Amino acid sequence: MKPITLKDIALKLNISVTTVSKALQGRRDVSKSTRQSVVDLAEEMNYVPNSVAVNLRTQQTKTIGVIIPTVVHQFFSKVIDGVIEEAEKQGYLVITLQSNENFEFEKKQLQLLMQKRVDGILISLSNETQHCNHLNEIIKNEIPIVLFDKIYKLANCSKVYIDDQQAAYNAVTSLIKKGYKRIAHFRGSLTPQNSIDRFLGYKRALTDNDIEFDASLVYLCNNNDDFNDGYNNANKLLIEQNNVDAIFAITDLIAVGILKCFNEKGIKIPKDIAVFGFSDWFMASVVTPSLSSVKQPSFEMGRKATEILIDEIKNLNKNISYSFQNVVLPTTLAIRDSI
Amino acid sequence: MKPITLKDIALKLNISVTTVSKALQGRRDVSKSTRQSVVDLAEEMNYVPNSVAVNLRTQQTKTIGVIIPTVVHQFFSKVIDGVIEEAEKQGYLVITLQSNENFEFEKKQLQLLMQKRVDGILISLSNETQHCNHLNEIIKNEIPIVLFDKIYKLANCSKVYIDDQQAAYNAVTSLIKKGYKRIAHFRGSLTPQNSIDRFLGYKRALTDNDIEFDASLVYLCNNNDDFNDGYNNANKLLIEQNNVDAIFAITDLIAVGILKCFNEKGIKIPKDIAVFGFSDWFMASVVTPSLSSVKQPSFEMGRKATEILIDEIKNLNKNISYSFQNVVLPTTLAIRDSI
DNA sequence: TTGTATGCGTTATCAA
DNA sequence: TTGATAACGCATACAA
Numbered sequence: 194m195k196p197i198t199l200k201d202i203a204l205k206l207n208i209s210v211t212t213v214s215k216a217l218q219g220r221r222d223v224s225k226s227t228r229q230s231v232v233d234l235a236e237e238m239n240y241v242p243n244s245v246a247v248n249l250r251t252q253q254t255k256t257i258g259v260i261i262p263t264v265v266h267q268f269f270s271k272v273i274d275g276v277i278e279e280a281e282k283q284g285y286l287v288i289t290l291q292s293n294e295n296f297e298f299e300k301k302q303l304q305l306l307m308q309k310r311v312d313g314i315l316i317s318l319s320n321e322t323q324h325c326n327h328l329n330e331i332i333k334n335e336i337p338i339v340l341f342d343k344i345y346k347l348a349n350c351s352k353v354y355i356d357d358q359q360a361a362y363n364a365v366t367s368l369i370k371k372g373y374k375r376i377a378h379f380r381g382s383l384t385p386q387n388s389i390d391r392f393l394g395y396k397r398a399l400t401d402n403d404i405e406f407d408a409s410l411v412y413l414c415n416n417n418d419d420f421n422d423g424y425n426n427a428n429k430l431l432i433e434q435n436n437v438d439a440i441f442a443i444t445d446l447i448a449v450g451i452l453k454c455f456n457e458k459g460i461k462i463p464k465d466i467a468v469f470g471f472s473d474w475f476m477a478s479v480v481t482p483s484l485s486s487v488k489q490p491s492f493e494m495g496r497k498a499t500e501i502l503i504d505e506i507k508n509l510n511k512n513i514s515y516s517f518q519n520v521v522l523p524t525t526l527a528i529r530d531s532i
Numbered sequence: 533m534k535p536i537t538l539k540d541i542a543l544k545l546n547i548s549v550t551t552v553s554k555a556l557q558g559r560r561d562v563s564k565s566t567r568q569s570v571v572d573l574a575e576e577m578n579y580v581p582n583s584v585a586v587n588l589r590t591q592q593t594k595t596i597g598v599i600i601p602t603v604v605h606q607f608f609s610k611v612i613d614g615v616i617e618e619a620e621k622q623g624y625l626v627i628t629l630q631s632n633e634n635f636e637f638e639k640k641q642l643q644l645l646m647q648k649r650v651d652g653i654l655i656s657l658s659n660e661t662q663h664c665n666h667l668n669e670i671i672k673n674e675i676p677i678v679l680f681d682k683i684y685k686l687a688n689c690s691k692v693y694i695d696d697q698q699a700a701y702n703a704v705t706s707l708i709k710k711g712y713k714r715i716a717h718f719r720g721s722l723t724p725q726n727s728i729d730r731f732l733g734y735k736r737a738l739t740d741n742d743i744e745f746d747a748s749l750v751y752l753c754n755n756n757d758d759f760n761d762g763y764n765n766a767n768k769l770l771i772e773q774n775n776v777d778a779i780f781a782i783t784d785l786i787a788v789g790i791l792k793c794f795n796e797k798g799i800k801i802p803k804d805i806a807v808f809g810f811s812d813w814f815m816a817s818v819v820t821p822s823l824s825s826v827k828q829p830s831f832e833m834g835r836k837a838t839e840i841l842i843d844e845i846k847n848l849n850k851n852i853s854y855s856f857q858n859v860v861l862p863t864t865l866a867i868r869d870s871i
Numbered sequence: 872t873t874g875t876a877t878g879c880g881t882t883a884t885c886a887a
Numbered sequence: 888t889t890g891a892t893a894a895c896g897c898a899t900a901c902a903a
Contacts, residue, residue, distance in 0.1 A: 194674060196649075198896060209874045214898060224872060239669075244647045245587045246896035249879050254584060256627075256648075264616070270609045277603070277630060286648060288595075289628050291616060308583045309595075309625060310535075330578075335533060420814075449818050456820070475759075479788050481795070481820035537880060548890045553882065563888060585880030588895050 197240045205238075206230060217242075248310070253510070256286045257502060258306035260316040262294045262343070267474045268491050269317070272341070275495025276315060283503050285312070294417055296321040303327055313337040313502040315495075318345055320382045320417075325349075337505035341498040343385055351505065351518040353498040357387040360487045360524040361394025362401075364469050365441050367485075367526055369402045373439035373467055375410070379426055379451070381443045382415040391443050391471065410437065414447050423450025431458065439467040439532070445474045448484055452531070456481070467532040482530035490522045497522070536579045544573060556581075587649070592849070595625045596841060597645035599655040601633045601682070606813045607830050608656070611680070614834025615654060622842050624651070633756055635660040642666055652676040652841040654834075657684055659721045659756075664688075676844035680837040682724055690844065690857040692837040696726040699826045699863040700733025701740075703808050704780050706824075706865055708741045712778035712806055714749070718765055718790070720782045721754040730782050730810065749776065753786050762789025770797065777805055778871070784809040784816050787823055791870070795820070806871040821869035829861045836861070 199217075203210045208227065215223045216231035217240075223231075234240075248254045259276055261269045273289060280287050288311065292299035299319050306314055314336060316328075325348040331338050332349055341353040368376055378395045381388035392411070399406050412430060414422035423442060427450065430437060442448035448470030455462055462468055462482050470477055470486035477484040501518055508515045538556075542549045547566065554562045555570035556579075562570075573579075587593045598615055600608045612628060619626050627650065631638035638658050645653055653675060655667070664687040670677050671688055680692040707715055717734045720727035731750070738745050751769060753761035762781060766789065769776060781787035787809030794801055801807055801821050809816055809825035816823040840857055847854045 194672060196673065196896095199898095200896075210897080211874055211899085212872085214896095215873090218898085222872065227872085241643070241646050241673075243588075243649060243896055245584060245593060245649050246879090247898080248584045249582075249588050249881090249895090250897045250899085252879070263613070264603075265606070265609045265613050267604070267606075270604045273628070274602070274604050274630075277628065281629075286627050286629075286644065288625050289612070289616065290620075290625075291613075304580070305625065307580050310582060310584050333533060334535065334580075420818075453818060476815050476818065479759075479792060479815065479819055535880095539880075549881080550883085550890055550892095551888085553880095554889090557882090561888065566888085582880050585895090586882080588879090588897095589881045589883085591895070 196243065197235075197238045198243065202231060202234055202238065202240060205234060253312050253506075254310050255284055256288060256309070256311045257313045257315065257499070258288045258290060258302075258309070258311040260290045260292055260299060260302050260306075260314070262292050262317065262319050264289065264291060267476075268342075268472055268489075271491035272317070272495035275492040275497075276499045279496045279499035280503070285503060292319040294319045294321060300327045303331060307331065307334065307336065311336070312506045313339070315339050315341060315498050315502055317342040318385070319343075320385045320388075323384055335509065337502055337509060339498045339502045339505070341494055343387060346386060349517070351501050351520075353494055353501065353520045353522065354387075355489050355494075355522050355524050357390035358394035358397070360489070361391040361441070361471070362398045363394075363524075363526055364471070364485075364487050365395050365398035366402070367528065368439045368441065368467060368469060368532060369398065369404065371467070371532055373532075374404060375437050376404070376439040376441060377410040377412065377430060377434070377437045379412045379414050379423060379440060379442040379447050383413075388443060395441055410434070414443065419444050419446035420450040423447035424454045425450075427451040427454035431460070437466060439463075439469070441469045443471055445470040445472045445477050445484065445486055448486070448531075449476060449480055452480055452482075452484065463530070463532050469532055473527050477527065478529065485529045485532045486527050488525045488527050490524070494522055535582065536574075536577045537582065541570060541573055541577065541579060545569060592651050593649050594623055595627060595648070595650045596652045596654065596838070597627045597629060597641075597648070597650040599629045599631055599638060599641050599645075599653070601631050601656065601658050603628065603630060606815075607681075607811055607828075610830035611656070611834035614831040614836075615838045618835045618838035619842070624842060631658040633658045633660060639666045642670060646670065646673065646675065650675070651845045652678070654678050654680060654837050654841055656680050657682040657724070659724045662723055674848065676841055676848060678837045678841045678844070680833055682726060685725060688856070690840050690859075692833055692840065692859045692861065693726075694828050694833075694861050694863050696729035697733035697736070699828070700730040700780070700810070701737045702863075702865055703810070703826050704734050704737035705741070706867065707778045707780065707806060707808060707871060708737065708743065710806070710871055712871075713743060714776050715743070715778045715780060716749040716751065716769060716773070716776045718751045718753050718762060718779060718781040718786050722752075727782060734780055749773070753782065758783050758785035759789040762786035763793045764789075766790040766793035770799070778802075778808070779805060780808045782810055784811045784813045784823060784825055787825070787870075788815060788819055791819055791821075791823065802869070802871050808871055812866050816866065817868065824868045824871045825866050827864045827866050829863070833861055
């Protein structure tokens with residue numbers, strides 16, 4: 194059964210398509226009686242407006258695109274939740290794409306979204322991404338774009354993120370205040386901004402507390418497999434170091450990998466070595482011992498980024514100029530048994 | 533800057549839009565030289581085809597919609613992963629919507645997808661859903677639809693799911709084989725098919741092994757808050773029962789809630805009481821003790837459902853008739869320290 | 872209050 | 888090999 198169109202309704206009622214269109218839009222330059230009969234017939238015939246036609250005509254799709262590294266990730270799925278909820282509230286649909294932490298993929302996905310003529314784009318950059326030429330392409334085409342989480346600071350658009358450096362600083366400081374002195378850091382890849390910032394926060398917390406930074410205490414986790422990276426590096430650390438009393442891990446998954454290693458080896462947490470995570474996934478509260486972690490507002494990040502994006506879309510449509518926003522969301526510490 | 537159109541290219545080259553269109557489609561009823569110049573200019577002008585116009589003209593959107601209860605859920609995010617991957621491979625985009633376990637919402641989301649003229653729909657039913665009139669509406673409009681995971685058996689469409697009853701049977705049987713005799717069941721809501729099936733599997737495993745079914749050992753978890761449902765019911769069970777030696781929980785989250793309760797109360801797992809979960813979330817392998825669970829193929833479920841859906845879309849386009857598929861995916865048991 | 876004409880950007884038919 | 892024309896379904900400026 195082919196979908197009913199305005200034409201079908203017009204034909205049956207012996208009026209013009211225009212009038213049907215107007216009636217359905219509830220405008221009052223159409224008599225109450227015809228409006229009613231149109232609405233009734235549309236209902237009866239199960240008329241469903243064709244968004245594609247509307248989109249072509251109105252030049253907007255009421256759809257936004259989101260690109261994230263991966264959906265199977267508690268942080269990002271919560272972000273998506275926030276995005277979908279806010280988008281829906283404002284009548285927008287959401288197309289989700291993954292970059293798989295791959296720059297070429299990320300570029301391709303942006304291209305797809307442009308073709309699809311989405312009204313705006315949300316993106317959290319892949320770890321590989323080291324410039325924003327591909328974003329500039331979008332910006333040049335006047336498609337609003339908002340960066341979140343993994344941002345590129347120089348990009349010429351709005352951004353929603355957390356103060357990674359400060360969050361890491363707070364976490365490490367809390368370790369120091371508890372008396373830990375020789376604190377290792379399990380860091381992420383070298384290029385992503387938040388990996389760098391968390392490392393810098395770690396370093397600054399040390400120096401601010403007169404603890405000398407020791408590069409040999411920094412372990413690199415960059416295999417896109419946090420849990421095993423944490424597990425393996427924990428093993429390595431046990432061999433290489435003998436007086437580390439705490440570890441600040443850049444993600445909860447890495448921290449949980451560390452926990453597993455230590456639990457297996459009979460290392461007592463936090464007595465022998467304390468562990469601090471980052472992101473506060475649900476898991477953190479149910480592992481043994483429960484994991485201290487930095488709480489970051491994932492749902493709110495998605496929601497806020499979407500709100501800003503849709504604002505920009507609306508401004509653009511109304512030809513109102515706007516300036517880009519830099520929203521820094523607050524983080525807190527969830528202190529649990531692992532420290 | 534407004535997007536470049538075929539017309540812009542045609543104008544510059546002083547040829548017709550038709551020819552430009554043909555050239556870009558790589559057809560050979562256009563001379564090699566003009567084809568080349570068109571392609572070159574398109575490249576130079578950064579031409580991006582307008583999908584909306586293409587969609588209107590070709591009457592297909594190359595987009596599919598997915599409706600799931602919630603995205604913040606490891607099982608569903610893995611399903612989505614499978615969906616996106618398969619869809620992408622076949623050149624389709626994915627719009628994700630959530631029903632929030634609410635029937636009215638589910639209906640509304642279906643309506644939205646119809647408006648959007650998606651080529652097909654994937655859906656995992658909400659717990660509230662108890663009939664498929666809303667699905668029939670879609671089917672009547674000849675939009676292919678594939679049910680997965682939370683299916684409605686009588687629906688007239690393809691389905692991809694697991695044999696919940698058998699999976700539960702296997703899990704409970706493995707408990708019995710280990711010597712557990714008084715096995716409680718933490719079940720889900722009363723209406724969803726997989727909640728019913730898992731319960732039936734539990735029951736059948738008991739009777740097949742000459743263990744009398746005791747309704748007082750069945751605890752209901754239906755507050756859409758599995759972790760706390762598990763935690764609270766575990767507390768309740770400790771008060772009400774004194775010789776239960778194992779619990780089969782309908783989800784890992786419920787099982788982890790049980791673990792937390794028992795760990796707090798000093799109940800030894802599995803010595804005092806064994807616990808078996810369902811779904812095998814990542815979490816299961818890192819909690820203490822590690823949780824035995826039923827592994828179900830989430831990614832593959834999404835991938836397979838998408839494959840079937842797109843097949844049906846293609847058949848429909850070619851006017852080839854097809855019959856609905858019932859794909860039952862295999863499950864296995866992940867046996868760990870909790871039993 | 873109603874309807875005619877036009878166009879959104881593309882593809883497809885068919886004649887030149 | 889090329890292009891004029893129509894059509895996809897809808898919304899809007901404007902005329903009646």
